[in-house]
Amino acid sequence: MIDIKFLRENPDIVKENIKKKFQDHKLVLVDEVIDLDKKNREAMRHGDELRNERKTLSNEVGNLMKNGKKDEAESIKAKVQEINAELEKNEALENQYAEEIKARMMKIPNIMDASVPIGKDDSENVENEKFGEPLVPTYEIPYHADIIESLSGLDKESAGRTSGNGFYYLMGDVARLHSAMIAYARDFMINKGFTYCVPPFMIRSDVVNGVMSFEELEAMMYKIEGEDLYLIGTSEHSMIGKFKGQIVKEEELPICLTSYSPCFRKEVGSHGLEERGLYRVHQFEKEEMIVICKAEDAMDWYNKMWSYTVEFFRSLDVPVRTLECCSGDLADLKVKSCDVEAWSPRQQKYFEVGSCSTLGDAQARRLSIRAKGEKGNYLVSTLNNTVVASPRGLIAVLENNYQEDGSVLIPEVLRPYMGGLEKMTPKK
RNA sequence: GGAGAUUUACCCAAGUGGUUGAAGGGGACGGUUUGCUAAACCGUUAGGGUUUCGUAAGGGGCCGCGAGGGUUCAAAUCCCUCAAUCUCCGCCA
Numbered sequence: 269m270i271d272i273k274f275l276r277e278n279p280d281i282v283k284e285n286i287k288k289k290f291q292d293h294k295l296v297l298v299d300e301v302i303d304l305d306k307k308n309r310e311a312m313r314h315g316d317e318l319r320n321e322r323k324t325l326s327n328e329v330g331n332l333m334k335n336g337k338k339d340e341a342e343s344i345k346a347k348v349q350e351i352n353a354e355l356e357k358n359e360a361l362e363n364q365y366a367e368e369i370k371a372r373m374m375k376i377p378n379i380m381d382a383s384v385p386i387g388k389d390d391s392e393n394v395e396n397e398k399f400g401e402p403l404v405p406t407y408e409i410p411y412h413a414d415i416i417e418s419l420s421g422l423d424k425e426s427a428g429r430t431s432g433n434g435f436y437y438l439m440g441d442v443a444r445l446h447s448a449m450i451a452y453a454r455d456f457m458i459n460k461g462f463t464y465c466v467p468p469f470m471i472r473s474d475v476v477n478g479v480m481s482f483e484e485l486e487a488m489m490y491k492i493e494g495e496d497l498y499l500i501g502t503s504e505h506s507m508i509g510k511f512k513g514q515i516v517k518e519e520e521l522p523i524c525l526t527s528y529s530p531c532f533r534k535e536v537g538s539h540g541l542e543e544r545g546l547y548r549v550h551q552f553e554k555e556e557m558i559v560i561c562k563a564e565d566a567m568d569w570y571n572k573m574w575s576y577t578v579e580f581f582r583s584l585d586v587p588v589r590t591l592e593c594c595s596g597d598l599a600d601l602k603v604k605s606c607d608v609e610a611w612s613p614r615q616q617k618y619f620e621v622g623s624c625s626t627l628g629d630a631q632a633r634r635l636s637i638r639a640k641g642e643k644g645n646y647l648v649s650t651l652n653n654t655v656v657a658s659p660r661g662l663i664a665v666l667e668n669n670y671q672e673d674g675s676v677l678i679p680e681v682l683r684p685y686m687g688g689l690e691k692m693t694p695k696k
Numbered sequence: 697g698g699a700g701a702u703u704u705a706c707c708c709a710a711g712u713g714g715u716u717g718a719a720g721g722g723g724a725c726g727g728u729u730u731g732c733u734a735a736a737c738c739g740u741u742a743g744g745g746u747u748u749c750g751u752a753a754g755g756g757g758c759c760g761c762g763a764g765g766g767u768u769c770a771a772a773u774c775c776c777u778c779a780a781u782c783u784c785c786g787c788c789a
Contacts, residue, residue, distance in 0.1 A: 312747065316758040323758095326770040330714035345769040352769080472779095496778095515744085638744095645744080 308365035377600035387594025400587030409614035434550035448685030453555035457526035467506035475509035503529035518641040522561035546659035566649035574624035587611035610664035622654030
């Protein structure tokens with residue numbers, strides 16, 4: 269959500285930005301908003317006048333009553349009732365304009381950073397940089413679910429019975445490795461100076477509506493029956509929601525938090541669930557990082573944040589690359605975003621394990637998150653990024669550390685979390 | 697889950713229908729006094745959103761007493777719904 273003042277003063281920039289995102293059908297929204305905004309301000313001014321008049325006259329009624337001039341008071345009362353009738357009509361108009369403006373503002377995309385590459389869709393995303401040598405082993409790497417099964421680490425059949433498709437039981441050492449990664453990610457971020465946080469795993473509808481659109485909500489969120497609660501799809505929801513309507517002190521910035529949570533997703537979107545694997549599932553666990561900072565520091569943090577994820581995966585001997593979201597693939601709320609992708613030696617290609625975004629002040633405007641500074645209050649910038657999500661991160665580690673004999677080496681940094689175990693070997 | 701109490705500014709707190717344009721403390725800040733500090737005294741300290749006038753400095757208007765509705769000529773004050781906090785009971789890891 270961009271600033272309506274900015275739109276008022278720079279309609280051409282807003283339109284140019286829409287064109288760069290190949291959303292030409294939204295161009296008309298800009299002029300509509302300008303027109304509605306004008307009408308709305310007119311209505312507001314009229315309403316203010318009426319309210320002012322009512323206040324003055326009501327006070328007069330009080331004075332007249334005190335002095336026993338009942339008849340005069342009655343005639344003024346009648347006058348105020350007329351004003352109220354008009355005010356009611358006018359307020360309906362004010363509300364209508366405000367709603368129509370908001371509906372359009374929600375659809376107008378955030379102004380992208382100048383560095384975002386122009387492209388129509390995800391096929392035109394741009395590889396920024398590779399980290400680590402993408403190894404092509406001389407032996408075949410099995411499908412990740414088969415690796416996990418060979419290590420007696422997976423039971424999808426039982427999960428199917430208890431919960432249905434998209435769920436899984438992780439078992440034994442593999443389950444432990446999964447938890448080890450999350451725990452290591454937590455400590456990794458704490459060492460970067462982030463504050464660790466375990467947030468609520470359910471949030472109310474007003475928070476959900478603040479962090480995502482209705483369409484996204486329908487596609488992702490599980491609702492608790494009979495309660496005003498949703499299971500979170502990522503801890504970003506509760507972590508950013510934490511600051512909804514708040515004014516933080518400038519000296520507290522930047523706020524750097526790292527949070528653990530399970531994540532629940534309906535995944536009713538285009539891709540759907542995978543039959544066998546653990547790549548796309550209804551439930552996973554994630555270590556997340558969020559930063560709330562001043563606008564001028566946002567780009568520095570953005571670069572630091574994705575590089576933390578790169579560093580994290582490199583410490584697990586997983587080759588990665590960063591893939592920048594092109595204009596057409598960039599979500600409307602974001603200023604700039606890139607995915608961190610891990611190398612899959614089986615598929616000989618990279619796959620997404622994390623996503624780093626800077627949203628400028630758009631999210632803060634929507635949720636009203638401000639900082640109190642010397643020159644007054646201002647909207648903060650918000651950023652979020654994945655440290656690691658598992659099982660997806662688990663897949664990357666298993667494939668990249670798979671040995672010819674079917675065993676899997678445990679990356680050194682994870683061994684302390686595995687009771688010193690160095691290697692997982694198939695039972696048979 | 698049940699019963700009761702509470703929610704006003706940085707903190708405490710007065711305020712049950714009409715100069716509340718929100719009292720009074722505390723704290724903070726500024727000043728006087730002072731060799732310095734403290735004390736005392738004086739002063740300042742209600743924000744936030746938005747709109748409008750003005751080149752600007754600045755001045756108006758509207759909203760704002762947990763949130764949202766309602767009653768009324770008029771709401772911090774009366775009514776309803778919701779949320780949070782505290783106490784007790786129940787239940788439970």
